[in-house]
Amino acid sequence: MKAFLATTCIVTGALLAGGCATKKYVRNTAGPIQAKVDQVGDQTNKNTQSIEDTRNQVRQVDDKAQTGISAADQHAGEAMNRAQQAAQTADQANRGLDSLRSVISNIDDYKLQSSVAVPFKFDQSSLSPDAKQDLDKFASDVKTDRRFFIAVEGYTDNVGTMQYNEALSRRRADAVVEYLVAKHDIPIYRIHMIGLGEEKPVDEGHNRAARAKNRRVEVKVFSADQVTASLNTDDNSASRIDSTPDAATTNSSPTPRRIR
Numbered sequence: 001m002k003a004f005l006a007t008t009c010i011v012t013g014a015l016l017a018g019g020c021a022t023k024k025y026v027r028n029t030a031g032p033i034q035a036k037v038d039q040v041g042d043q044t045n046k047n048t049q050s051i052e053d054t055r056n057q058v059r060q061v062d063d064k065a066q067t068g069i070s071a072a073d074q075h076a077g078e079a080m081n082r083a084q085q086a087a088q089t090a091d092q093a094n095r096g097l098d099s100l101r102s103v104i105s106n107i108d109d110y111k112l113q114s115s116v117a118v119p120f121k122f123d124q125s126s127l128s129p130d131a132k133q134d135l136d137k138f139a140s141d142v143k144t145d146r147r148f149f150i151a152v153e154g155y156t157d158n159v160g161t162m163q164y165n166e167a168l169s170r171r172r173a174d175a176v177v178e179y180l181v182a183k184h185d186i187p188i189y190r191i192h193m194i195g196l197g198e199e200k201p202v203d204e205g206h207n208r209a210a211r212a213k214n215r216r217v218e219v220k221v222f223s224a225d226q227v228t229a230s231l232n233t234d235d236n237s238a239s240r241i242d243s244t245p246d247a248a249t250t251n252s253s254p255t256p257r258r259i260r
Contacts, residue, residue, distance in 0.1 A: 087182030110222035125171035139184035157211035
């Protein structure tokens, strides 16, 4: 009995000792593994947070890039619109400038506005009542012009010497000038007078009717009002968006009218 009890105690002690040794072994083996697992878990958490931070940074950069692209597109569109408007304005200015140049180039080209032929009797330089009536009508038309000058050309027939006819033609021209200045207050500086004698006959015949036609003073008024009006019209048109120079108006000339 004593031997049995002793054996039992030995076996029990051995089992208890073996159990303690196994727990200690497991604890010693599992501890480093758990620490490694915990370390890996911490690193994984750190990596996950880093990835999320990187994603947020990428998202912010992308948002900024998209905002920048939109702003760049908007600025580019505005710049293109301004460029197109500038091109249109320059084109309009060039068209207006070309028109103004065309008008200004002809500003001193006075156009024949009207004319009258004043007849004279043989070897006389005084005005007849009919001649005065023609000059009255002529002067009333001239007063409506602002930029003008009057050319007075005296002529004779071919009877008499050249020197005498030249002097007679000047006296006839003087009579017309004196009437226009004294009767109608036309400034003398606007009148150009010349006596041409028997030059430039209107009728080459040698009969009485032909000679009567050649005894005359031709009075012509030249005006630049049409050109000035075209200049003002084109200047106003150039300031509008849809202006188009009117070449027909600029280049047109008045039709001379003759008072008989």
